[in-house]
Amino acid sequence: MQKFIVTGGKRLRGELRLQGSKNSSLPIIAAAMLCSDECVLKNCPRITDVYAASRILNCTGCKCSFSGNTAVTDSRCMNNNEIPENLMSEMRSSIIFMGAMLGRCGECNVSIPGGCELGPRPIDMHLAALRKMGADIREEMGRIRCRATGKRLHGARISLAFPSVGATENIILSAAAADGETIINNAAREPEICDLCGFLRKCGADISGDGESRIVVNGREKLHGCEYTVMPDRIAGATYLSMAAASGGEIILTNACVSEMEPFLSVLEQTGCSISADENTIYLRNGSRLKAVGDRIRTMPHPGFPTDAQAVLMSALLKAEGTSVFEENIFDCRYRHTDAFMKMGADIQVMGKIAVIKGVKRIYGTSADATDLRGGAAMISAALSAEGTSEIGSIYHIDRGYENIEKAVRLLGGDMQRVGM
Ligand code: UD1
Numbered sequence: 001m002q003k004f005i006v007t008g009g010k011r012l013r014g015e016l017r018l019q020g021s022k023n024s025s026l027p028i029i030a031a032a033m034l035c036s037d038e039c040v041l042k043n044c045p046r047i048t049d050v051y052a053a054s055r056i057l058n059c060t061g062c063k064c065s066f067s068g069n070t071a072v073t074d075s076r077c078m079n080n081n082e083i084p085e086n087l088m089s090e091m092r093s094s095i096i097f098m099g100a101m102l103g104r105c106g107e108c109n110v111s112i113p114g115g116c117e118l119g120p121r122p123i124d125m126h127l128a129a130l131r132k133m134g135a136d137i138r139e140e141m142g143r144i145r146c147r148a149t150g151k152r153l154h155g156a157r158i159s160l161a162f163p164s165v166g167a168t169e170n171i172i173l174s175a176a177a178a179d180g181e182t183i184i185n186n187a188a189r190e191p192e193i194c195d196l197c198g199f200l201r202k203c204g205a206d207i208s209g210d211g212e213s214r215i216v217v218n219g220r221e222k223l224h225g226c227e228y229t230v231m232p233d234r235i236a237g238a239t240y241l242s243m244a245a246a247s248g249g250e251i252i253l254t255n256a257c258v259s260e261m262e263p264f265l266s267v268l269e270q271t272g273c274s275i276s277a278d279e280n281t282i283y284l285r286n287g288s289r290l291k292a293v294g295d296r297i298r299t300m301p302h303p304g305f306p307t308d309a310q311a312v313l314m315s316a317l318l319k320a321e322g323t324s325v326f327e328e329n330i331f332d333c334r335y336r337h338t339d340a341f342m343k344m345g346a347d348i349q350v351m352g353k354i355a356v357i358k359g360v361k362r363i364y365g366t367s368a369d370a371t372d373l374r375g376g377a378a379m380i381s382a383a384l385s386a387e388g389t390s391e392i393g394s395i396y397h398i399d400r401g402y403e404n405i406e407k408a409v410r411l412l413g414g415d416m417q418r419v420g421m
């Protein structure tokens with residue numbers, strides 16, 4: 001099993017090019033299934049979740065291959081609409097292939113993606129919406145069999161009880177190839193939704209309103225391939241900025257999506273670091289001890305503070321002057337990284353959805369397993385600002401979303417190695 005060995009105490013300094021977005025690449029790879037020919041997807045991160053998405057595409061007879069950060073997909077030979085359980089369980093987002101397959105061939109057979117490390121993640125909204133669009137859905141022994149009752153799904157007016165990112169994506173994917181108009185009310189407004197819609201529009205889809213809470217999709221019988229560049233990863237960006245801030249460093253983040261990162265940057269700025277930005281570059285400098293964030297940090301759907309950045313920002317606040325308070329409103333079980341932080345000497349109290357962080361002067365290296373993707377990245381960040389050496393295990397969680405994270409940290413002057421087989 002591989003581990004990361006991280007020795008803290010170095011100020012991170014330097015320039016880093018931000019990787020492409022995981023949460024955009026996954027639905028866009030699924031969307032490529034809707035196209036009748038080749039798609040060239042640039043700026044795809046080389047991470048295990050993206051490879052899992054490509055394996056799903058390949059198992060349906062579509063092709064997906066990589067050359068560096070470019071993925072080339074070809075969906076002409078699709079011949080299978082059944083995804084085996086082992087592929088479905090590799091990542092929770094495999095569920096978005098359901099909408100794409102229903103859109104492409106009016107039929108699919110997938111398995112329930114299963115529980116995950118952030119607590120229960122139901123898919124009731126996905127299923128209710130697809131049923132409203134004419135899908136007959138049967139759940140038997142962990143499998144979900146879906147079939148359009150007509151030849152294709154039909155458009156529908158859908159109001160989501162919560163702006164779920166995955167449900168919004170599944171509806172968009174199936175609606176893009178459905179018969180007629182679909183209206184999604186209370187749609188998720190995450191930038192990755194806009195990226196998916198941007199890709200689909202380039203393939204000939206008729207979609208408007210993405211980025212707002214009412215999205216309108218007019219189904220098309222056929223979509224064509226295109227060349228598309230995936231947006232930068234705002235959460236990886238938040239991670240490297242938090243690491244640099246925690247270490248008292250200085251970083252230039254290029255290829256960044258500055259406006260999409262505003263909800264994070266405006267909170268990080270309250271810690272007293274100096275942040276400036278132009279169109280796609282962020283400069284961060286922090287020469288002194290960070291200050292606690294005065295306002296409660298509430299995770300919310302976009303444009304609120306992103307839940308995916310909660311753990312990494314917390315890692316920067318462990319040694320801040322004063323007390324910071326987080327309120328996690330999206331997932332039930334998203335403070336599991338706090339055990340490792342406390343083992344490092346952090347002063348944290350968790351009560352349900354609230355976590356209170358009282359800044360301490362020092363934290364110390366420890367051994368701990370990554371609990372989940374962002375929690376694992378946050379442990380690396382904490383380890384970089386701790387005294388001594390940390391050993392972080394279960395790093396397969398981290399590899400799901402970060403492209404060569406140890407190389408990025410070392411480029412910034414951090415001391416981090418990957419060891420083991
Ligand atoms: C996506 C992101 C994930 C991010 C999350 C919230 C991807 C690949 N993943 O996950 O990184 O943390 O958005 O920004 O893009 N829910 C239901 N029923 C449903 C669907 C969701 O109750 O049918 C609940 C979930 O349990 C959760 C909340 O809604 O509590 C938000 O989930 P959702 O927005 O769907 O997150 P994901 O799409 O899974």
